[in-house]
Each structure stands twice: as C-alpha cells, then as structure tokens.
Amino acid sequence: MNTIALVGNPNSGKTTLFNAITGANQHVGNWPGVTVEKKVGEFKFNNKIYDVVDLPGTYSLGAFSEDEVVARDYVVKGNPDVVINVVDATNIERNLYLTTQLLEMGANVVIALNMVDEAKTREIEINIESLSKNLGVPVISTVASKKSGVEKLIEKTVECIEKKSEYHPLSYGENIDKEIKTIKELLKDSKADYPADWIAIKLLEGNKDILEEVNNKDVEKRLTFLKDKGIDYELEIVDKRYDFISNITKKSVVKPDEAVVTLS
Ligand code: GDP
Ligand code: K
Ligand code: MG
Numbered sequence: 001m002n003t004i005a006l007v008g009n010p011n012s013g014k015t016t017l018f019n020a021i022t023g024a025n026q027h028v029g030n031w032p033g034v035t036v037e038k039k040v041g042e043f044k045f046n047n048k049i050y051d052v053v054d055l056p057g058t059y060s061l062g063a064f065s066e067d068e069v070v071a072r073d074y075v076v077k078g079n080p081d082v083v084i085n086v087v088d089a090t091n092i093e094r095n096l097y098l099t100t101q102l103l104e105m106g107a108n109v110v111i112a113l114n115m116v117d118e119a120k121t122r123e124i125e126i127n128i129e130s131l132s133k134n135l136g137v138p139v140i141s142t143v144a145s146k147k148s149g150v151e152k153l154i155e156k157t158v159e160c161i162e163k164k165s166e167y168h169p170l171s172y173g174e175n176i177d178k179e180i181k182t183i184k185e186l187l188k189d190s191k192a193d194y195p196a197d198w199i200a201i202k203l204l205e206g207n208k209d210i211l212e213e214v215n216n217k218d219v220e221k222r223l224t225f226l227k228d229k230g231i232d233y234e235l236e237i238v239d240k241r242y243d244f245i246s247n248i249t250k251k252s253v254v255k256p257d258e259a260v261v262t263l264s
Contacts, residue, residue, distance in 0.1 A: 009098060075107050204237060
C-alpha cells in the first residue's frame with residue numbers, strides 16, 4: 001500500500017485539500033500516546049488505492065509541541081511515499097520554512113501551492129516553474145476550496161511515488177557543512193531511524209531529544225568540544241534556511257509593494 005502524508009502550516013488549507021482528495025473515504029483516530037487527532041483517508045487512481053494521512057499543522061519540525069513531534073516522526077519514521085507540502089501562496093516565505101525542513105529530511109516532496117486565488121486577488125505573482133526548479137521539487141497550484149488543481153496534484157503525486165526526486169541538501173556555509181560531515185562520520189555505525197544529514201543538523205541546532213535518541217558517546221564528545229570552544233551554530237542554521245528561502249522568492253515571487261515603479 002502506498003501512503004501519502006499532508007504537511008503544512010496551520011490554515012494553509014490542508015484539511016480542505018485532504019477532503020478534496022479523499023472525499024468521504026476517511027476516518028479519525030488518535031496518534032498513539034498523544035491527544036493529537038489522526039485523520040486517515042484514501043483515494044483511487046487508475047484502479048489503485050492510496051492512503052492519505054492529514055498530519056497536524058506546524059510551522060516547524062523541531063520538537064516544540066506534540067503536533068510537531070507527531071508530524072516530524074511520521075515524515076521520517078512512517079516512511080510515507082510522498083509528502084504533499086501544502087504551501088499558502090499568500091504567505092509563501094513563512095510557509096517555505098517548513099519546506100526547507102522537509103527537504104533536509106530527504107522527504108519525497110510535492111508542493112501544493114494553495115490559495116492561489118487569494119494570491120491573485122492580492123496581486124502576488126508566483127513563477128511556478130522557477131519555484132519548482134529552485135526548490136528541486138514539483139509544484140502544483142491549487143485552490144482546495146474549489147477543488148481546483150486537485151486532479152493534477154494527484155497525478156503528480158502518483159508519478160512521484162514511482163520516481164523519487166533527487167535529494168538536494170541545502171548549504172549552510174563552509175563551517176557548518178564541514179561539521180555536518182564530521183558528525184555524519186561519527187554516526188556511521190549508529191542505527192537511528194532518521195536520515196544522517198538531518199540528525200547532524202538537528203544536533204547542531206541543539207535538539208535534545210534527537211541527541212538522546214542517537215545515544216552516541218563520540219557525538220556527545222564532539223558537541224561538548226564545540227560548546228567548550230564557544231561555537232553555537234543554532235542561529236546560523238536558521239539564518240541559512242531564511243537565506244535559502246529569500247534567494248528563491250527573489251527569483252520566483254513578485255509582490256505589489258515590491259514591483260518596480262517607473263518614474264515618468
Ligand atoms: P488547515 O488548518 O491547513 O487544515 O486549513 P483548512 O483546510 O481548515 O483551511 C483554512 C481556511 O482556508 C478554510 O476557511 C478554507 O475554506 C480556506 N481555504 C482552503 N483552501 C483555500 C483556497 O485554495 N483558497 C481560498 N481562498 N481559501 C481556502
Ligand atoms: K484550521
Ligand atoms: Mg486542518
């Protein structure tokens with residue numbers, strides 16, 4: 001059975017899209033051990049049935065809330081075949097922060113660029129091709145509340161199950177990239193469920209539960225060594241994600257207040 005997960009910021013239109021994709025074929029439960037609601041549905045395409053999971057809405061995939069942990073763990077441990085990342089086109093910079101983290105995880109991402117009707121009303125111009133090229137993943141524009149673009153999104157999603165997009169890690173600059181390599185080397189023989197690049201980034205961000213889960217003395221030593229030298233990459237990593245996003249939006253998005261004004 002193939003499984004597709006829906007991930008996105010709160011109010012990006014995730015549930016509306018989930019309903020449009022699955023119709024009446026859905027059931028609601030709870031994620032084990034937490035009070036977070038679990039919504040599962042399915043759709044049929046070319047006589048095959050696909051499971052769809054609506055994950056809790058989050059801005060990030062750290063470990064700051066039950067919602068984030070549920071979404072994060074499902075993306076990495078639930079092994080969905082495709083992650084549909086619902087991005088609100090009217091708030092693209094903020095929404096792409098979550099996207100960068102999905103890319104870091106090496107998830108097989110398809111972006112549903114939702115609320116394009118509202119973006120149009122606000123005269124926000126988005127070059128879909130350029131956005132897709134620069135992110136390295138397919139982007140399909142949708143208006144979930146009108147079921148527009150949903151067929152195309154399903155087609156692209158099914159296509160991506162067969163053909164996983166190539167993983168393009170972000171660059172965090174020379175020092176951090178080097179440190180990621182060092183940590184990955186130390187983790188070579190450990191058997192955590194998470195992708196090594198992602199673990200290394202999370203550790204450099206100071207994420208305590210990943211450190212606990214990894215349970216590796218050499219890695220702990222390395223992190224203590226950095227700390228003793230006064231090196232803390234946490235803020236720099238966040239900055240680099242925002243740099244990555246702003247580079248992309250500069251190339252792909254024009255907002256009315258940014259349009260070039262020609263003086264006559
Ligand atoms: P969620 O929090 O991500 O699950 O978002 P919801 O699916 O609950 O949607 C939030 C609101 O946005 C609801 O009022 C939806 O009807 C509305 N909505 C969803 N998709 C679209 C869209 O493409 N365009 C517009 N204009 N509204 C939408
Ligand atoms: K909501
Ligand atoms: Mg919802």
